[in-house]
Amino acid sequence: MESEQNDKAEVTPAERWIAISISILFVSFFLILMGLISPFRIVFLLCVGWTSFILRTLSRLTISPSLTLMFLSSLLLFAVGFHFYCRRIKGKVTAESAGVTSWQKRWSFSLVTMFLLLAVSGICVISVTHQLFWMATTQDRIFIRLHMGGAGEAARRSTSKNNLKQIGLAMHNYHESARRFPMGGTFDKTGQPQHSWITQLLPYLDHKSLYDQIDFNQSWTAADNREPFETNFILLQSPGMPYDFTEEEGDAAGYKPAHYAANSRVLSANSGMDLRKIKDGSSNTILAGEVRSGIKAWGDPTNFRDPTEGINRSPRGFGSKFKGGTHVLLSDGMVRFVSEDIDPSVLKALSTPNGGEPVGEF
Template identity: 80%
Template structure:
């Protein structure tokens, strides 16, 4: 008997070694490869709740009156539930003489189970609400967490399509006005009035919004404030913040534009026509992505000089995408221009009639 028991212990040790050694070797290989995520996940799953309690318990405030009310209500419910169950058991028993009284521990177990189910239900509802908020919030949390190549490609495609829609609107505007929209309109005193985006609204399927604007007043006037607080998704690049928090937005509530016009083509009270772009529309930038110094879409000063560089200067073009930024060319095409582009080539693309050779870019 003792021999069999010892043999079982030896077999158990062998099984433990047979399982633990491969797991240890596999874990070692993952650590050497730098794959720490599985171990962090398991660790946080096991003890993450403890650190959460340490952080939150010190901030919790307990109301004595509410606590006493809850405990009193729970006690009354437990007593009433016990008396009710004891009465029911007597009624349904076939032989009342031999009936076993309903035990307090049975009532306590059932009340504890009900309480646990109620708390679990609240937790499930809270977790579901949290996931729904994460999926629908404008912060796009899932989009930020997912930084794979597929997500990057989708964001680039969306931003590229936004610029194409802007380019189409610019050309439709040109057909009507015989020129591109002004980069920004300013009155005789030099006060800013309205932006190039505002002029494009009828050609961006927002004619009703355009008709609501009082053009006798600047874009920051009280009569126009509600209009320019509208979120314009077409002018927002995926991955960029949706709330306008830059220093230029002195009036909170205005929504941002993640695209700016080329100041050498669309500037203050000036919008060129196609015939004036001597270097060719295929080699002249009309607008591009920006990642810093962001202005509201109604701001008449939302234009900048692309020769300042791409991802190199707050006053130049840029994007959240790796390696460069999208630009809209005069022929309506959208190209992704590298941040390492030759400054001379970038200047040639920025000037409409400089006569510089462009070549490949």
């Protein structure tokens, strides 16, 4: 009687998949009912939407041969040790019980594989939980702005803002090592451009392997350096902006663009300022920002400009595709959205590191 009840209580794989499907349908119905997402978008995301994320992410991944070899070696040692341990335990049981099969290698392989999948699943659950918490508490309110594609723009703003935060973190890590920010661009004794501030940041942007491929004894446009600078760098590309230069842009074709530029009053030719010399305060001085025109390649040593040219007003100034203004990275690592209607005197105060001008609210 008890075994019959256990058989009835056991959940079959089919029932499990039905429960998962019902959960997905319920969540989808709730999102559609609230007007947060269209039915077509639900179907697209469930079917093929995840592939675009993988394609965008792959170019940002870097593989460390030494760490990969260490992981595989550790996994192999664990699997071998686990197999011999299980075979020894099974051998003792076999000695006491006639006709019992000895421990098989495929059993060890199956169990080790299961342990590995459980570990990966645990990491995925933690990541999903962290992301859901961020979506629930973020100030960008991605899922609240519904009119005229507001949710999409809010998501793009959030992505670009996060890109600048990552750049700011790399800037400060570089500063901690070199006691100054990277030079806006390096130039040789004859004034020929060599390498950009972004190139100097590569080890601090998790691209050490890319950094090691560059020959710093030659300029960024040298034939030997062509391949590294043709690498697509998603972190430096703002959503909604083209990911490639057009053929009409001449020599830039083939290189990958940066939709962020440095403040030329802080990072300029052969000059990277020490944070302690920013007398106006790091929270009152622009370090870098978004650009929407006059785009430079991320390896271009001249990728810096003057913020006082205005927001969305000059091809030589800062700007974005976002309505009403642009994001800027301040020297303290914070990212702020600056209105295109900002008072020019306030913008100038934010642009100069030692101007002594009052900044006020912006």
